[in-house]
Amino acid sequence: MPEITSSSSDFDTLRQQAIALRRAGHSRRRIRDELKIHNNDLLNLLLQDEPPPTWTKRPNAKDDLRDRARELRLQGWTYDRIQLELGCSKSSISLWVRDLPKPEPRYTPEEQQALMHAGLARLRSAQDEERERIRHAAHQETSELSDRELFLVGVALYWAEGSKSKPHARRERVTFVNSDPGVIETFAAWLDLLGVAPEHRRYRLLIHESADLPGAHQYWADVLGVDVDVFSRPTLKRHNPKTVRKNTGDDYHGCLVVSVNQSAQLYLRVEGWWGGIASHARSRLR
Numbered sequence: 001m002p003e004i005t006s007s008s009s010d011f012d013t014l015r016q017q018a019i020a021l022r023r024a025g026h027s028r029r030r031i032r033d034e035l036k037i038h039n040n041d042l043l044n045l046l047l048q049d050e051p052p053p054t055w056t057k058r059p060n061a062k063d064d065l066r067d068r069a070r071e072l073r074l075q076g077w078t079y080d081r082i083q084l085e086l087g088c089s090k091s092s093i094s095l096w097v098r099d100l101p102k103p104e105p106r107y108t109p110e111e112q113q114a115l116m117h118a119g120l121a122r123l124r125s126a127q128d129e130e131r132e133r134i135r136h137a138a139h140q141e142t143s144e145l146s147d148r149e150l151f152l153v154g155v156a157l158y159w160a161e162g163s164k165s166k167p168h169a170r171r172e173r174v175t176f177v178n179s180d181p182g183v184i185e186t187f188a189a190w191l192d193l194l195g196v197a198p199e200h201r202r203y204r205l206l207i208h209e210s211a212d213l214p215g216a217h218q219y220w221a222d223v224l225g226v227d228v229d230v231f232s233r234p235t236l237k238r239h240n241p242k243t244v245r246k247n248t249g250d251d252y253h254g255c256l257v258v259s260v261n262q263s264a265q266l267y268l269r270v271e272g273w274w275g276g277i278a279s280h281a282r283s284r285l286r
Contacts, residue, residue: 011046018046025053062088066096076103147193152277154190157183159274165267174263174270177206179255181223187258188224198226200261205234207254216253 014035021031028043037043065086072082079090086093107115145153161183163175176187191201203224207216213234221228234254260266 015046018043019050022047022050022053062092065092069093069096070100073097073100073103076106078103150186150190150193153186154193155270155273155277157187157190158270162270165271172264172267174260174267176258177255179253181220184220184223184256184258191258191260194266196260196263196266200263202232202257202259202261203230204232204257204259205254206257207234207236208239208252209236210239210248211252211254219253220256 014037017035018031018037021034026034028047031047032038032043035046037046065088069082069086069088069092072085073093077085079093082088082093082097083090105112158174158176161176161178163171163173163177165171178184178187203220203226205213205216205220207213217228217231217234221231235257
């Protein structure tokens with residue numbers, strides 16, 4: 001092809017050829033090669049205002065989602081339902097359907113509230129089931145203990161909840177206080193393991209004066225499998241009218257104090273056992 005001159009007729013002729021090729025579906029590269037044009041600025045002038053063929057337009061990956069979103073909106077779906085169905089953002093949905101009429105509410109406010117409460121109830125039920133599953137699985141992991149394991153559990157339990165001798169207050173006696181029946185049962189089993197005879201054990205209640213004292217004595221007697229008569233005189237907590245108590249009702253049984261007579265040596269052994277456990281843990285940390 002001859003060189004392009006500066007005359008407008010040559011330019012018009014070349015432009016007509018470029019547009020004809022473009023409308024025939026040719027790419028810019030092919031038009032450039034066909035017309036021997038090596039200047040992009042000139043090519044842009046030749047194709048100015050001429051739209052590219054349809055095949056050069058990249059398909060929008062969201063076109064199908066947009067069409068589906070509009071279809072669902074026309075069916076009365078909410079943004080939340082469309083989002084769950086299509087997996088796209090609410091901002092995109094809003095752009096796609098904002099020109100469509102807002103659907104009429106499917107439910108009255110009372111029905112919506114009832115549906116919300118029903119959904120919350122199902123959610124809480126599922127959460128409760130999951131909690132129970134976790135508890136049950138963990139329970140199975142520790143439902144069988146060797147004597148050695150029970151021994152170590154008892155030592156740690158006593159050092160956490162039992163009375164301890166201090167330099168300023170020497171009390172070398174095994175005394176344990178707790179309100180949890182499972183903890184009391186574990187402590188009693190530990191005493192059995194150590195060979196502490198039942199006649200060496202003493203039981204006393206720490207309980208509020210307004211509580212059901214006979215009922216509390218019977219409760220702890222049933223927990224320990226002992227007679228009510230073995231309990232010593234209880235220690236009653238006086239009522240303070242300025243205090244709002246939460247430990248009331250049928251589930252309140254006070255705290256049980258379990259002490260062992262003539263237990264100075266046992267206490268010293270517990271102190272030594274715990275010192276060994278703590279020393280081992282300390283060495284692992286270091």
